[in-house]
Amino acid sequence: MKMDSEQLNKVITGCQAGRNKDFAVLVDIYGRKCYGYFYRLTGDREVSNDLLSELFLKLVEKIGSFRGGSFDTWLFTIAMNLFRDHLRGKYRRQKLMDEKSKLVAREESSLEPAGPDTDALQEALGQLDPETAELISLRYFGELSFKELARMRNEPIGTTLSRVHRGLKRLKELMADKV
Amino acid sequence: MNMHKENLDDLLRQFHDERTAREIKQDLAEGQALFDENPAPAASPELLDSVKSRIQMKLRTRRYHRSLRYIRNAAAAAAVILVLALIPLFRSPESQTGGKTHVAVSESVLNWDDDGEYGLDSNMQLIEAQLDDISDTLLSLQLGESLSEEPAEITDLEMDLVDTSELFWKG
Numbered sequence: 001m002k003m004d005s006e007q008l009n010k011v012i013t014g015c016q017a018g019r020n021k022d023f024a025v026l027v028d029i030y031g032r033k034c035y036g037y038f039y040r041l042t043g044d045r046e047v048s049n050d051l052l053s054e055l056f057l058k059l060v061e062k063i064g065s066f067r068g069g070s071f072d073t074w075l076f077t078i079a080m081n082l083f084r085d086h087l088r089g090k091y092r093r094q095k096l097m098d099e100k101s102k103l104v105a106r107e108e109s110s111l112e113p114a115g116p117d118t119d120a121l122q123e124a125l126g127q128l129d130p131e132t133a134e135l136i137s138l139r140y141f142g143e144l145s146f147k148e149l150a151r152m153r154n155e156p157i158g159t160t161l162s163r164v165h166r167g168l169k170r171l172k173e174l175m176a177d178k179v
Numbered sequence: 180m181n182m183h184k185e186n187l188d189d190l191l192r193q194f195h196d197e198r199t200a201r202e203i204k205q206d207l208a209e210g211q212a213l214f215d216e217n218p219a220p221a222a223s224p225e226l227l228d229s230v231k232s233r234i235q236m237k238l239r240t241r242r243y244h245r246s247l248r249y250i251r252n253a254a255a256a257a258a259v260i261l262v263l264a265l266i267p268l269f270r271s272p273e274s275q276t277g278g279k280t281h282v283a284v285s286e287s288v289l290n291w292d293d294d295g296e297y298g299l300d301s302n303m304q305l306i307e308a309q310l311d312d313i314s315d316t317l318l319s320l321q322l323g324e325s326l327s328e329e330p331a332e333i334t335d336l337e338m339d340l341v342d343t344s345e346l347f348w349k350g
Binding site for chain 1: 185191193203206207209211213217218219221222226229230231233234235237238241242
């Protein structure tokens with residue numbers, strides 16, 4: 001579902017006024033992209049489902065604070081923060097499990113459904129450093145420009161550009177190795 | 180990938196020479212193509228519907244809580260206005276003209292005290308004076324400073340003491 005910026009602004013204004021049907025439009029526009037972003041970073045459908053729901057509920061809370069500019073950048077910044085919170089939570093759970101018992105940790109990690117869901121690209125992304133994987137996913141699913149990405153990450157545009165370039169090049173090599 | 184939001188050629192040429200810029204552009208395009216060739220699973224329509232319903236529920240809850248807050252604030256504001264409006268009605272004419280801050284309610288309490296507490300005060304003063312007299316007399320007797328040789332006076336004093344005590348306990 002595509003719409004021009006004027007139409008999108010109307011939808012956002014409707015959301016800020018608390019109109020349910022405008023939120024539904026936002027879900028239709030961004031739901032798939034955000035799901036893809038979460039999925040490519042987690043490799044887990046269930047977690048991606050949860051993160052997507054959480055993202056839109058957060059959107060309801062925060063939409064009033066959107067003050068113009070690029071809505072995509074704004075939305076994907078929330079998505080990025082949610083994913084980072086998820087990672088931190090996962091890390092804490094893992095640490096707790098390690099402390100309790102190595103046996104339990106092994107059992108729990110074997111329950112994680114990453115295995116059946118993963119494809120070649122997922123595996124290759126998993127071999128990149130997490131920041132680069134995140135950046136590449138943001139670039140692709142958020143359709144964000146290098147300028148927007150650099151602003152999001154508070155770094156010079158040249159740094160973002162070379163990081164994405166290196167990451168994609170490495171990704172291509174990893175995929176070539178798998179074939 | 181939507182590349183219309185930026186001019187990649189211009190951007191790359193800011194950092195690299197023509198040839199390197201072209202190579203990087205090629206690498207970026209090939210890397211991005213990997214995502215097109217290996218699409219992530221799509222969010223199911225059920226998931227999107229469930230997200231929409233959860234949003235609807237959240238909006239309803241927010242509206243409900245907002246209404247409750249409005250009602251609570253309105254009730255508090257109404258109470259304050261009511262109290263402020265009623266205060267002048269309770270002001271005594273004296274305080275209104277004299278600029279004193281006593282209100283009529285306090286005045287009526289004072290009037291009620293006139294009947295009760297003022298009377299009690301005067302009784303208390305009388306009792307205290309009598310007790311002082313009696314204790315002085317008893318002290319004098321104990322010290323042998325007889326006011327009178329007649330035992331009847333001592334009996335009278337004792338009777339006074341009993342009467343005063345009774346009066347005291349009756350209030």
